[in-house]
Amino acid sequence: MRSPVSSSRAMRAEAGPRRISILGATGSVGTSTVDVVLQQRAAFEVEVVTAQSRADELAAIAIRLGAKLAVVADPDAHGALVAALSGSGIAAAAGPAAIIEAAARPVDLVVAAIVGAAGLAPTLAAIEAGADIALANKECLVCAGTLFNRRAAAVGVGVLPVDSEHDAIFQALEAENASAVDRITITASGGPFRTWTLEQMSRATLAQALKHPNWTMGRKITIDSATMMNKGLEIIEAHHLFDIESDRIDVLVHPQSVVHGFVAYTDGSVIAHMGAPDMRIPIAHCLAWPKRVAVATPRLDLALAGTLTFEKPDLERFPSLQLARRALESGNWATNILNAANEVAVQYFLAGEIDYLDIAATVESALDLATATVGGAEVGSIEAALTIDAEGRRLARETIARRGRLRAG
Incomplete structure (x- = not known):
């Protein structure tokens, strides 16, 4: 076992505030990060904030943080972003390429909180630029963990895990x-x-x-x-x-x-x-590491919490755990399929088009089918990861359509 920050540049003494960029600033992790930064304004200097398309919300965040650049991935939101930033002196940009360029701007730490496979390329660009990564994007490791770790080690950056666990x-x-x-x-x-x-x-x-x-x-x-x-x-x-x-x-x-x-x-x-179950706690730890900063978060009171209980998970009722272990044993191609199929299945469930138990069943079917189409494939590049991701999505949609036809029949 190893520490994920053994080569971290953050261990070096820093003069002045830590320079950070926040990728995915309007999501749940992003907004929690913004709150931590606002509570410790003197400790951080914000270079970039990004979002998918919420131009007005992103502009408000950029202005509050004094960011130098705000970027939306959706080109159609560019005009709204420019208008919302008018007179602020903050630059605006749009498009997937602009997100990647923004992620590569020189900073000490990049908070990688873009949801989904869209976060892969920007996070790797930040690594190549030499920034430590506060990682909240699961897909970087689930879809391309070997590639991600190899690049981080080659450049000599650390990866600070934002997930509370x-x-x-x-x-x-x-x-x-x-x-x-x-x-x-x-x-x-x-x-x-x-x-x-x-x-x-x-x-x-x-x-x-x-x-x-x-x-x-x-x-x-x-x-x-x-x-x-x-x-x-x-x-x-x-x-x-x-x-x-x-x-x-x-x-x-x-x-x-x-x-x-x-x-x-x-x-x-x-x-x-x-x-306490509050994401600002692990975020604050990652932003300030190896130091700590004071943040107004709920304080744990064990007397008030009372009894703490633990139990083993029921694998029959929650088969996703075993599916994930199966995929991990097969390799990055399989964990990529697992993630992509799950994203599609969850989208269909959120839209009311499949039932709750269909989510795990769809993922299992996609994994079975993918063995014949991409089984054993190497994930040696972003392009390879995205190709396998697309296959996992296709197989999940095919599975859902087939189940729908069977039910209709």
């Missing part, structure tokens, strides 16, 4: 004793369906699936929490972040969401990380 492991990991780690454990809330039967889950509505008991997140990640695919993806992330085998990564269901991760050492010691 991986940040917990990072904080509990003693870098000097990484070779003495026995196993790691990431926790899961269990989502809204933790105690539901399969029969009940077969009738689950979108509103029920979106009602997370602890966390406030975007719609896609909330559905992933309901299916526990988020934990499957986090197993894959942990493998790439910490260079640890799947069979040494455990998942425990912990409904209170107080303990976010454990590191168990070969002498029997177990170090756990605890905190």
Whole structure:
């Protein structure tokens, strides 16, 4: 096992504020990052903020942070962005190429919070430019983990994990004793369906699936929490972040969401990380690392929290965990297919076109079919990753269409 920041440039002494860029500033992680920066204005200097298309919202963020450049990926939103930034002195740009160029501007740290495969190229561009990465984009590791790590190591940058579970492991990991780690454990809330039967889950509505008991997140990640695919993806992330085998990564269901991760050492010691379920906590840790900054977040009161409980996940009711492990054992092509098929299935569920249990079934079918079409393919470039991603999406849509025809018949 290794620390993901062993070659980090952030370990070097810095004079003045840390220069950062925020990719995906209008999403849930992005807005939490903005809040942390606003609470510690003297500690950070913002170079770039980006968004997909929310021009007015992005412009407001850019102005509040004093960013030098704001970029929207959607070219149609460029005019609105220019208008919203008029008189501010902040430059505006638009288009996927502009996002990549903005990600490569010289800074100390890039917060990679663009959702989906669209975050791959900008994050790799930031690495090539020599910035440390505060990584909130799962796809960089799930779709192209080997390529991502190889480039980060070659350039000599560190990857700070923003996900609360991986940040917990990072904080509990003693870098000097990484070779003495026995196993790691990431926790899961269990989502809204933790105690539901399969029969009940077969009738689950979108509103029920979106009602997370602890966390406030975007719609896609909330559905992933309901299916526990988020934990499957986090197993894959942990493998790439910490260079640890799947069979040494455990998942425990912990409904209170107080303990976010454990590191168990070969002498029997177990170090756990605890905190309130608030994404600003791991974000603040990554932004300031290796230092810490004061941020107004909920403080954990164990007396008030009371009893903390843990249980093993039910793999029959939550098959996504096993699908993720299966994909991880097969290689990056399979984890790429897993992610792409899941994204498509979740989109269809959010649109009301498939049932809740169809999500995992669609992913499993896509994995089975992909063995014949892209099985064993190398993910040695962004282009290769995107090609496999497109195949996973095609197979998922084909599976959903076939199921629809069977039901109609």
